[in-house]
Amino acid sequence: MMRNALRAGTRPEPWKRGPVLTALALLLGLVLLLHATITDHAGLGSLVENVLPWLGVFIPVLLAVACLRRSLSAVTALLLPAVVWTTLFGGLLRDKSHPGGDLTVATHNVGAANPDPTATAHALAASDAGLLALEELTPGATPLYDKTLAPLYPYHVVLGTVGLWSKLPLGAAHPIDIMNYGPLAATKPAAAKLPENRALRTTVTTPDGPLAVYVAHLGSVRLLPRTGFWTASRDIGAAALTKAVTADPSPRVLLLADLNGTWDDRAFNGLRAHLDSTQRTSGTGFGFTWPAAFPLARIDQILYRGVEANRSWTLPGTGSDHLPVAATLTW
Known part of the structure; x- marks a missing residue:
């Protein structure tokens, strides 16, 4: 029991857990938000923009890992890429067609x-x-x-x-x-x-x-x-x-x-x-x-x-x- 108490006492608080996950979440959000400013040296900027919708796949992956680590900071940081991705591509998911046509x-x-x-x-x-x-x-x-x-x-x-x-x-x-x-x-x-x-x-x-x-x-x-x-x-x-x-x-x-x-x-x-x-x-x-x-x-x-x-x-x-x-x- 004493050992478990010591382990619990040495664990970081939820807001301090997963610093790497938090950094990755922020980086993902910045890439989505600032993709137009990424250098096009060796075609990097163009390549990123061609796979831009697929970057959203990393959001649930990082969220699952953050939940396993119980990292509140990483979960909060994931709001940035989630909001930016939804702003960029959320409108594509709804049906925008209407009848008629010449x-x-x-x-x-x-x-x-x-x-x-x-x-x-x-x-x-x-x-x-x-x-x-x-x-x-x-x-x-x-x-x-x-x-x-x-x-x-x-x-x-x-x-x-x-x-x-x-x-x-x-x-x-x-x-x-x-x-x-x-x-x-x-x-x-x-x-x-x-x-x-x-x-x-x-x-x-x-x-x-x-x-x-x-x-x-x-x-x-x-x-x-x-x-x-x-x-x-x-x-x-x-x-x-x-x-x-x-x-x-x-x-x-x-x-x-x-x-x-x-x-x-x-x-x-x-x-x-x-x-x-x-x-x-x-x-x-x-x-x-x-x-x-x-x-x-x-x-x-x-x-x-x-x-x-x-x-x-x-x-x-x-x-x-x-x-x-x-x-x-x-x-």
């Missing part, structure tokens, strides 16, 4: 290694989208998509590896150079040169007026042992798209894209200033799209301005490593 649109990185383009095309056609954007088209697969989609989509344009199929008339289309933009182009290794056009702009003629539509597939990112999170090619494309969208005189703009980065990534600060995300304004949940087998990130986006989004959702998987996404829009 036009359904969809976009899908169909995957260059897709084993069955015809089946993918049939699955996408079943979405009944009025506009259907496809990225990562290959010369061998494009005719198969065209043949399958042609009965439902009489209008289409393909430039390089991106294309748009439409039930509404299309105007002239032209490529958007997202491969060599400004001073960022000098940072791109020669081995990362993109082989073909990966972005286009066209105009869709609707009963309510013209709609400027962009289809884009930004460059890939790589987690490399020597250079860290390499994003140069993607960032070049993001800057070029931002310039094009900013200068576009059309009051109604739609961007259907594989951004190879989440909407929280600092590379899209410019786009966020000019476009809204259908997932953020009319979706339910996080709507992760990649990888299709176990989606961890929402890198496929439907972005807009000058219209309203009624609903946003992901479509069932195809033979691609991405999930398709769709949205309904109202003028």
Whole structure:
């Protein structure tokens, strides 16, 4: 009994227990709160922002350990990351969709290694989208998509590896150079040169007026042992798209894209200033799209301005490593 009393007397008070847990909780909260100020050396800031929602997983883990340690200081410190995470992402958990809509649109990185383009095309056609954007088209697969989609989509344009199929008339289309933009182009290794056009702009003629539509597939990112999170090619494309969208005189703009980065990534600060995300304004949940087998990130986006989004959702998987996404829009 004397020994137990001595042990109890030497234990720290609840507010003094778990100093390491308390420090970790505060650090987690500061990363969530100040992620935009994290250095982007070796792509660190961009990497953190791409996994930002998943940092919330550490909150219940730390809480469980803090309860086991009976550390009041750690439990209290966890209020910071809990409040910040809820502020950043809590709104995504509720259903923001509402009925109605004038036009359904969809976009899908169909995957260059897709084993069955015809089946993918049939699955996408079943979405009944009025506009259907496809990225990562290959010369061998494009005719198969065209043949399958042609009965439902009489209008289409393909430039390089991106294309748009439409039930509404299309105007002239032209490529958007997202491969060599400004001073960022000098940072791109020669081995990362993109082989073909990966972005286009066209105009869709609707009963309510013209709609400027962009289809884009930004460059890939790589987690490399020597250079860290390499994003140069993607960032070049993001800057070029931002310039094009900013200068576009059309009051109604739609961007259907594989951004190879989440909407929280600092590379899209410019786009966020000019476009809204259908997932953020009319979706339910996080709507992760990649990888299709176990989606961890929402890198496929439907972005807009000058219209309203009624609903946003992901479509069932195809033979691609991405999930398709769709949205309904109202003028």
